[in-house]
């Protein structure tokens with residue numbers, strides 16, 4: 001009898017070690033939640049699907065926000081500090097400190113790190129396009145500056161940043177024009193896009209390289225981007241994936257357009273990531289600020305989050321990451337864009353860092 005009891009105790013100890021949650025209230029189904037607090041983090045619910053990430057600043061890594069990041073997220077993106085302006089403020093000066101803080105935090109906590117972004121028309125330092133006399137630089141000068149920038153930044157984070165948004169938002173939204181008429185395009189022509197990918201690949205052959213854009217579910221823009229990407233791939237340019245930014249609204253995109261975009265881009269053999277997810281509660285720039293987030297808007301946001309995550313799960317074979325653009329409704333870039341000072345409620349955690357109703361829609365499956 002004594003031996004039997006000892007054996008039983010040993011068995012229970014073993015089970016506790018090897019079967020997570022054996023002695024706790026946790027159900028074997030990772031999606032069961034208890035009370036207000038989630039048993040698991042967002043990343044744990046999605047561990048068999050794709051890493052869930054969040055865009056951060058180096059100042060949001062401590063205290064309650066740091067704890068929330070570690071509980072729920074498996075990947076980080078620097079919201080701003082790896083962009084060309086902040087990281088390369090003058091021709092021969094790089095400012096690494098802030099980007100290093102985020103990369104170090106990711107590495108010491110076992111998180112993946114995405115790089116954002118190497119070439120964009122905004123948040124680019126003005127010196128980039130000008131010579132010492134203030135005139136526009138030549139194509140050759142601009143390309144050599146871009147090459148130097150990409151080599152420096154990508155090689156610094158080689159082996160730590162696993163994926164880069166190499167070119168951001170190069171395609172025009174309106175009309176038939178394919179390429180955005182940015183300074184990059186005006187000075188270099190479309191060639192800057194292929195060159196950026198080539199130089200990023202040379203600097204880190206193991207990094208996954210993404211073209212990143214918004215409105216990618218809009219059929220007209222989707223088809224322009226598809227054509228551009230097909231052209232790059234046919235020419236042997238090392239592009240590995242497309243980032244759908246995911247700055248969405250309560251009824252946009254439709255499920256059909258979201259599915260069609262994922263299918264169309266992945267038909268090129270590209271991986272797909274949702275790189276900057278948030279769901280704004282305002283349909284247009286003209287909407288007045290709402291005093292509190294509840295009722296119909298809350299329900300619509302729950303439905304939209306539920307729909308998009310169902311679609312992401314359906315395409316888990318091509319989706320290799322889903323990243324939120326900020327951590328919680330306490331503060332997000334949408335509090336100031338497109339209307340300065342208009343409070344928005346676009347994320348899964350509320351202003352007190354608690355999971356919102358939409359959170360539960362995302363993890364109940």
Ligand code: HAH
Pocket residue numbers: 079080168214245247276333
């Ligand atoms: C994104 N652009 C950028 O990729 C990201 O770097 C930035 O922090 C926020 C949003 C979205 C965008 C925009 O900036 C302007 C007009 C439309 C969309």
